[in-house]
Amino acid sequence: MSDAFTLGMFYTVIRPEEKWLLEAAANRGIPVERLHDEEITFPLVRNGFKADLVLNRSVSHSRSLYALRFFEHYGVPTVNPWEVVNLCGDKVLSSLRLAEAGIPTPRTVVALTPEAALKALDEIGYPAVLKPPVGSWGRLMAKVDDREEAEQIIEHKTALGSTNHSIFYVQEYIEKPDRDLRAFVVGDEVVAAMYRSSPDWRTNASRGATAEPAAPTFELEELALRAAEAMGGGVLAVDLMESPKGLVVHEVNPTPEFKALTGATGVDVADRILDYVVEVATR
Amino acid sequence: MSECPECGKAIERRDLIEGEIFPCPDCGIELEVTSVEPFKVDPAPREAEDWGE
Numbered sequence: 001m002s003d004a005f006t007l008g009m010f011y012t013v014i015r016p017e018e019k020w021l022l023e024a025a026a027n028r029g030i031p032v033e034r035l036h037d038e039e040i041t042f043p044l045v046r047n048g049f050k051a052d053l054v055l056n057r058s059v060s061h062s063r064s065l066y067a068l069r070f071f072e073h074y075g076v077p078t079v080n081p082w083e084v085v086n087l088c089g090d091k092v093l094s095s096l097r098l099a100e101a102g103i104p105t106p107r108t109v110v111a112l113t114p115e116a117a118l119k120a121l122d123e124i125g126y127p128a129v130l131k132p133p134v135g136s137w138g139r140l141m142a143k144v145d146d147r148e149e150a151e152q153i154i155e156h157k158t159a160l161g162s163t164n165h166s167i168f169y170v171q172e173y174i175e176k177p178d179r180d181l182r183a184f185v186v187g188d189e190v191v192a193a194m195y196r197s198s199p200d201w202r203t204n205a206s207r208g209a210t211a212e213p214a215a216p217t218f219e220l221e222e223l224a225l226r227a228a229e230a231m232g233g234g235v236l237a238v239d240l241m242e243s244p245k246g247l248v249v250h251e252v253n254p255t256p257e258f259k260a261l262t263g264a265t266g267v268d269v270a271d272r273i274l275d276y277v278v279e280v281a282t283r
Numbered sequence: 284m285s286e287c288p289e290c291g292k293a294i295e296r297r298d299l300i301e302g303e304i305f306p307c308p309d310c311g312i313e314l315e316v317t318s319v320e321p322f323k324v325d326p327a328p329r330e331a332e333d334w335g336e
Contacts, residue, residue: 011302012328012334013302013303013304013315013327013328014300014301014302014303014304014316015303015304018302019300019303022300034301034302036302038328059334059335059336060331060333060334061333061334061335062333132332134332134333135332135333135335136334136335136336137334137335137336139332139335140332162332164332164333237336253335253336254336255335255336256336257336
C-alpha cells in the first residue's frame with residue numbers, strides 16, 4: 001500500500017476517543033471515510049467504500065466480528081484484525097490463549113449447563129466470579145459468595161435465556177487492592193498505564209473507577225506485551241490484577257477506550273494509535 | 284439549534300460532529316448528533332448486551 005491511503009473508521013458512535021482519532025488523522029492529512037456500523041452493508045464482492053485500511057471502533061462485538069471478517073475478505077487490512085478481536089472478545093477463547101502462552105491468569109473453569117456451573121463454582125471455591133463469555137464494562141458479572149447465592153444467580157441467568165448466559169465462565173475471586181491495572185499496548189510498546197481504583201470489586205472506568213497513572217514496571221510491561229502478542233498484537237488494552245502471587249492478566253480488550261487513560265497520564269493515545277495505523281498501512 | 288427530545292432544552296451545535304454523543308446540559312440524558320445540517324439530535328442508541336471494549 002502506498003503512503004497515501006484512505007482510512008476507514010468503522011464505528012457505532014463518536015465518543016471523545018473517536019473524535020480524537022479523527023482529529024489525529026486530520027492533523028496528518030489522512031483522509032477518513034466514516035463507516036457507520038448501523039448503515040453499512042456487506043455484499044460478498046466489495047463495493048461501495050474507498051478505505052484502504054479500516055480502524056475498528058465499533059462498540060458492538062458481534063458487528064465488529066462480521067464486519068472485520070468482510071474487510072479481510074475484501075483484502076482490506078484492519079486494526080485490529082478479525083482473529084484478534086474474535087479471541088479477545090470472548091473470555092473463554094482469551095483464557096485458553098493466555099494459558100497456552102503461559103501467561104498468569106486467574107483460575108478459570110467453564111461450564112456448559114446450569115448444573116455443571118454449580119460444579120464449576122464448587123471446584124473454584126467461594127467467593128468466585130461468574131461472567132458472561134461476551135460482554136464488557138463489568139455488565140452482568142457476579143461475585144458469588146456461597147452456594148446458595150450461586151443457585152440463585154444461575155437461576156436468574158437461565159431465565160435471561162440468551163446463549164451468552166447459557167455458557168458459564170467461572171473464575172477465582174482475586175484478593176487484590178481496590179484497584180486493577182491497565183496497560184495500553186500499541187504495536188510492540190506499552191504507551192501508557194494506569195491504575196483504576198474503586199471500592200466496587202469491578203474496577204471498570206465505565207462504572208466510575210478513578211484513574212491514576214501507573215509507572216510501567218518491567219514486570220508490567222513484559223507481561224502486557226506477552227499477553228498482547230499472544231492475542232495477535234495490535235492496539236490492545238491489557239487488564240491486570242495484583243494478586244498475592246503477583247500480576248495476573250484477566251482481560252485483553254480489542255477495541256479499547258482511552259479517555260480515562262489520556263486524562264490520567266497526559267499521553268496522546270489517539271496519536272500513538274494513528275502512528276501504528278500508518279505503520280500498518282505502509283507495510 | 285436543536286432541542287433535547289427529553290426535556291426540550293435548546294441545544295447549540297458548538298463543535299459537535301455527526302455521530303457524536305454528549306449529555307444534555309439540562310436533564311443529562313445522553314444524546315447523539317444525527318445530523319449536522321440541519322442540526323438535529325436524538326437520544327443516543329441504547330447499550331446492547333455485546334457492547335463494550
